[in-house]
Amino acid sequence: MSLETRKRYIERCPRCSQCKWLPAPKSQRFASVCPSIQYGNFHSYSAGGKGFTAYAMLENRIGYSAEMLRSVFACTMCGACDTSCKTNFGDNIEPLDTLYELRARVVRDGKSLPAHVELIDNLRRVGNPFGKPSQERARWAEGLNLKDITKQRADVFLHIGCTPAYDEAEWRSLQFCAELLKNAKVDFGVAGNAEQSSGGLAFDLGFQEDARRLAEASAKLVVASGAKTLVTCCAESYAAFKNGFPRLGVSLGGLRVLHITEYLDELIRDGRLKPRSSANALVTYHDPCKLGRLSETYTPWQGEWRRVLNVMYIAVPPRPVLYGTEGNYDAPRRLLQSIAGVEVVEMERSREYSYCCGAGGGAKEAYPDFAEKTAGDRLTEAEATGASVMVTACATCQRHLSAVANKQGSKLRVKGLLEMLCEAVV
Numbered sequence: 447m448s449l450e451t452r453k454r455y456i457e458r459c460p461r462c463s464q465c466k467w468l469p470a471p472k473s474q475r476f477a478s479v480c481p482s483i484q485y486g487n488f489h490s491y492s493a494g495g496k497g498f499t500a501y502a503m504l505e506n507r508i509g510y511s512a513e514m515l516r517s518v519f520a521c522t523m524c525g526a527c528d529t530s531c532k533t534n535f536g537d538n539i540e541p542l543d544t545l546y547e548l549r550a551r552v553v554r555d556g557k558s559l560p561a562h563v564e565l566i567d568n569l570r571r572v573g574n575p576f577g578k579p580s581q582e583r584a585r586w587a588e589g590l591n592l593k594d595i596t597k598q599r600a601d602v603f604l605h606i607g608c609t610p611a612y613d614e615a616e617w618r619s620l621q622f623c624a625e626l627l628k629n630a631k632v633d634f635g636v637a638g639n640a641e642q643s644s645g646g647l648a649f650d651l652g653f654q655e656d657a658r659r660l661a662e663a664s665a666k667l668v669v670a671s672g673a674k675t676l677v678t679c680c681a682e683s684y685a686a687f688k689n690g691f692p693r694l695g696v697s698l699g700g701l702r703v704l705h706i707t708e709y710l711d712e713l714i715r716d717g718r719l720k721p722r723s724s725a726n727a728l729v730t731y732h733d734p735c736k737l738g739r740l741s742e743t744y745t746p747w748q749g750e751w752r753r754v755l756n757v758m759y760i761a762v763p764p765r766p767v768l769y770g771t772e773g774n775y776d777a778p779r780r781l782l783q784s785i786a787g788v789e790v791v792e793m794e795r796s797r798e799y800s801y802c803c804g805a806g807g808g809a810k811e812a813y814p815d816f817a818e819k820t821a822g823d824r825l826t827e828a829e830a831t832g833a834s835v836m837v838t839a840c841a842t843c844q845r846h847l848s849a850v851a852n853k854q855g856s857k858l859r860v861k862g863l864l865e866m867l868c869e870a871v872v
């Protein structure tokens with residue numbers, strides 16, 4: 447695709463501003479869905495506004511400026527705008543697709559932000575955005591004697607992901623998870639230091655060729671392993687495998703793709719794992735964008751738009767519309783509820799309308815004040831539920847929310863779902 451192909455979609459946008467709001471908010475306080483407009487407080491920061499920026503670029507009416515780039519990149523690529531827009535317009539406008547192509551155009555024009563170029567340089571050099579040595583990727587698994595899936599066949603390819611692999615705070619949960627799988631007699635293996643980023647971050651930053659190269663390398667590793675199921679511990683990779691790879695034309699050979707929360711949920715429901723001890727806590731669950739609305743399976747579509755009744759367009763043949771409702775929402779909640787003593791209370795914005803934590807899309811690296819404000823707003827919403835613990839199933843969300851909670855002196859404890867299970871299953 448290209449930005450030019452988005453023109454006809456942008457033209458259909460009537461500037462209704464639904465992309466800024468929940469379709470059916472429960473309160474004025476938490477009615478916004480878009481962290482970008484909450485930060486920039488100017489229409490250009492909304493998805494509709496970014497669409498018109500793109501249109502003006504295509505018409506050669508505007509050039510690049512620091513403020514224009516700020517409106518494009520102070521955005522977490524969370525996709526809540528897209529879900530809200532679709533409640534009124536289905537797939538007629540799809541603002542998130544325009545955001546992807548707008549960023550790709552900025553990259554093509556050599557106007558990327560220095561913070562993003564640094565992330566990409568790291569991905570090119572060592573296969574992770576942090577610039578950490580690739581030979582340290584599997585340090586978390588030292589001494590566990592796990593099967594190396596690049597040398598031995600296994601039923602399940604356990605994919606780890608960059609943030610869990612390099613964040614030492616995640617290692618205990620990963621090790622626990624590996625033990626759980628062993629106890630449940632799952633035949634699984636890991637790729638160790640051969641694993642690298644699945645390309646989701648590169649795609650979000652607009653570096654689509656880097657994303658394709660990383661996706662192809664990941665797919666090659668997974669397909670060559672002969673595994674039947676791909677289970678990932680990384681929310682960003684989960685979204686990349688299900689949504690990003692098909693966008694880039696990269697195939698995983700029809701493999702079943704699951705997030706670790708879905709796989710553990712299946713093992714518990716099959717009676718192969720049993721959470722035993724109690725946690726006694728009122729918790730609220732934060733739906734990560736990448737595990738929820740952004741993880742719906744993307745199906746490439748070849749067809750045409752037909753104008754009907756002079757005002758509407760219909761897709762011929764019809765294509766599946768991603769409304770955000772088919773994300774991984776139930777498995778994490780079931781896992782939490784499987785822990786005796788845990789009561790789950792919902793935030794006002796949850797499931798497909800979850801409010802972003804602020805860390806995604808390169809926002810944390812480029813505009814840390816924006817990322818912190820967004821996390822602060824999400825923590826306020828979690829505090830309003832009365833919960834003492836906020837649980838999430840994405841290491842990036844957890845790391846960011848936890849850092850901001852500490853900095854802002856929040857009483858809320860932010861925990862990973864695997865960490866919660868780790869404490870509950872002895």
Ligand code: SF4
Pocket residue numbers: 458459460461462463464465466493494497530531535539541
């Ligand atoms: S992008 Fe969608 S929701 Fe936003 S202003 Fe345009 S039509 Fe309305």
Ligand code: SF4
Pocket residue numbers: 479480481482483491492493520521522523524525526527528545802
């Ligand atoms: S992707 Fe998220 S932050 Fe960006 S415009 Fe859409 S709702 Fe706002």
